[in-house]
Amino acid sequence: MVVKLTYFAMSGRGEPIRLLLSYSKTEFEDIRIGTAEEWQKLKPTLKLPHLPMLEVDGKTYFQAFAICRYLARKAGLNGSSEEEGLAIDATVDTLMDMITKIIPAYYRPDSEERSKLLKALVEDTIPFYLNIIEKQLEENNGFLVAGKLTWADFVVLTVGTYLPGLFKVDILADFPKLKEHHQKISELPGIKEWIEKRPADPEDYRTLFF
Amino acid sequence: MVVKLTYFAMSGRGEPIRLLLSYSKTEFEDIRIGTAEEWQKLKPTLKLPHLPMLEVDGKTYFQAFAICRYLARKAGLNGSSEEEGLAIDATVDTLMDMITKIIPAYYRPDSEERSKLLKALVEDTIPFYLNIIEKQLEENNGFLVAGKLTWADFVVLTVGTYLPGLFKVDILADFPKLKEHHQKISELPGIKEWIEKRPADPEDYRTLFF
Numbered sequence: 001m002v003v004k005l006t007y008f009a010m011s012g013r014g015e016p017i018r019l020l021l022s023y024s025k026t027e028f029e030d031i032r033i034g035t036a037e038e039w040q041k042l043k044p045t046l047k048l049p050h051l052p053m054l055e056v057d058g059k060t061y062f063q064a065f066a067i068c069r070y071l072a073r074k075a076g077l078n079g080s081s082e083e084e085g086l087a088i089d090a091t092v093d094t095l096m097d098m099i100t101k102i103i104p105a106y107y108r109p110d111s112e113e114r115s116k117l118l119k120a121l122v123e124d125t126i127p128f129y130l131n132i133i134e135k136q137l138e139e140n141n142g143f144l145v146a147g148k149l150t151w152a153d154f155v156v157l158t159v160g161t162y163l164p165g166l167f168k169v170d171i172l173a174d175f176p177k178l179k180e181h182h183q184k185i186s187e188l189p190g191i192k193e194w195i196e197k198r199p200a201d202p203e204d205y206r207t208l209f210f
Numbered sequence: 211m212v213v214k215l216t217y218f219a220m221s222g223r224g225e226p227i228r229l230l231l232s233y234s235k236t237e238f239e240d241i242r243i244g245t246a247e248e249w250q251k252l253k254p255t256l257k258l259p260h261l262p263m264l265e266v267d268g269k270t271y272f273q274a275f276a277i278c279r280y281l282a283r284k285a286g287l288n289g290s291s292e293e294e295g296l297a298i299d300a301t302v303d304t305l306m307d308m309i310t311k312i313i314p315a316y317y318r319p320d321s322e323e324r325s326k327l328l329k330a331l332v333e334d335t336i337p338f339y340l341n342i343i344e345k346q347l348e349e350n351n352g353f354l355v356a357g358k359l360t361w362a363d364f365v366v367l368t369v370g371t372y373l374p375g376l377f378k379v380d381i382l383a384d385f386p387k388l389k390e391h392h393q394k395i396s397e398l399p400g401i402k403e404w405i406e407k408r409p410a411d412p413e414d415y416r417t418l419f420f
Contacts, residue, residue, distance in 0.1 A: 048304060048342070066299035073292050082283050089276030094258060132258070 003027065006042075007052040009034035010201050010208060011162050013064035014052040019154040020068060022194035024075040032199070036209035065092060072151035079150055087145045091136065091152040095159055098129040106166060107206060122167055130175050137177040142184065149188075157185045165201060213237065216252075217262040219244040220411050220418060221372050223274035224262040229364040230278060232404035234285040242409070246419035275302060282361035289360055297355040301346065301362040305369055308339040316376060317416060332377055340385050347387040352394065359398075367395045375411060 003021065007014030009032040021028045033039050033051065043049050047060065054061045061067050069089070072078040079085045102125070105117035133144070133156060141147035144156060160182045163171045172179045186195055202208060213231065217224030219242040231238045243249050243261065253259050257270065264271045271277050279299070282288040289295045312335070315327035343354070343366060351357035354366060370392045373381045382389045396405055412418060 050307075061296060061300065063300040063303040066296050066303055069299060070292055070296035073295065082280055085283065086271060086276050086280035089279060090271065090273040093273040093276055097260075 001026075002029075002055075002057055004029040004031055004055040005052060006031040006033065006055070008032065008039075008208060009199070010205065011158060015158040015162075016068050016151065016154045017052055017054065017064065017071065018194065018198070019157065019191060020071040020075065020077070020151060023077075023154070023188060023190040024071070025190055030198075039209065065096075068092075068151050068155070077149060077151045079146055084146045084150070088150050088152045091133075091144050092155050094129065094132060095155055098126065099159070101125050102166070109206075118167065122169055122171070126163065126167075126171060127174070130171070130178060134175045134177050137181050142177065142181060149185075153181070153185050154191075157182060157191075162201060165203075166205065211236075212239075212265075212267055214239040214241055214265040215262060216241040216243065216265070218242065218249075218418060219409070220415065221368060225368040225372075226278050226361065226364045227262055227264065227274065227281065228404065228408070229367065229401060230281040230285065230287070230361060233287075233364070233398060233400040234281070235400055240408075249419065275306075278302075278361050278365070287359060287361045289356055294356045294360070298360045298362045301343075301354050302365050304339065304342060305365055308336065309369070311335050312376070319416075328377065332379055332381070336373065336377075336381060337384070340381070340388060344385045344387050347391050352387065352391060359395075363391070363395050364401075367392060367401075372411060375413075376415065 003026055005014060005017055005021070005028050007017075018028075018030065033042060046053065046062075048062045050062070052062075052064050052067065054067050061070070069078060072088075079088050102121055105114065105121060108114040108117070136144055143149060144152040156178075160172055160178060172182060185191060213236055215224060215227055215231070215238050217227075228238075228240065243252060256263065256272075258272045260272070262272075262274050262277065264277050271280070279288060282298075289298050312331055315324065315331060318324040318327070346354055353359060354362040366388075370382055370388060382392060395401060
């Protein structure tokens, strides 16, 4: 099986897919589009004008979380009942609600307005959502759903890794369960090795070209 | 089994859930929050500050598409292989990409800028996405995935019903397969009866309170 993941030169929506592939010991080519020229050349050749794109033996798949769910089902990481599947999906969608609130503010050029918006995100919006996650970890024995590893854990790991870099603040400081979770998931076999070898994200995501 | 769906007094993200419940002949209480006062009273009592919320025998579930996928799996409408599940999820996510592009322009107050943005949506953005759907219908024997009914068909039905009302344009006119699909899904048992009895959406969604 030949597996290729094409995404931009950052973690973002590509990272939970990379984590799932790494955890399930699936070798994959990690293709990173790093310049506007590369992207402008690639974009018109794609079925949908966005990334990530997963290729498995020449067949292409789009939509990051649809791909995650698919890989997770194959790897036994989508829960073991309909209710667990629902809880996993709802957790991921709630995290994405948070990200959707962060992105338009983050990608503004520097200004007083931007600083104000980022401050509100760090003080109100993000703690609101991380509190929900913290409670879920408490109720599920240190995992997100059903007291065991699911793909939602990899989405939380990604968010917890890159939010501090985005805001230059130790955002997990007030969430001990989340910190513990972060450590635990980072050390899983396959994940640990991937984290050691993966390229770093840029200091400021606004330097990327999209 | 006591089933209640709480959503705003409109179709939106609640409607595919209502369609799934109607198609699978599940009786449900269709609770519609119609005023800002009602919403301000309800909101602080919820686990997450948004709707729809599904209640099944007193247990509450959030996140519209997580709920759809759950109901669809129970009703046998989530495809019959991992690949079909992925194709369904990717179709829904792509439609939501389109909706995400529509909403910020639509909800502006009237202005020249708004008219310009809506024109670009009707002339470029929406046809781009509906073309993808039209092709999929062609390739899948008049359905979205695998030549048979799945919950993606109910999401497309919802989008095809309410986009024309949003833009006051017959947006499906250039998409014969989509028109045919719309007719076919509207006449399914359970769906037909629901469509006949459901309340109408507002003329202008900006008159709603959120």
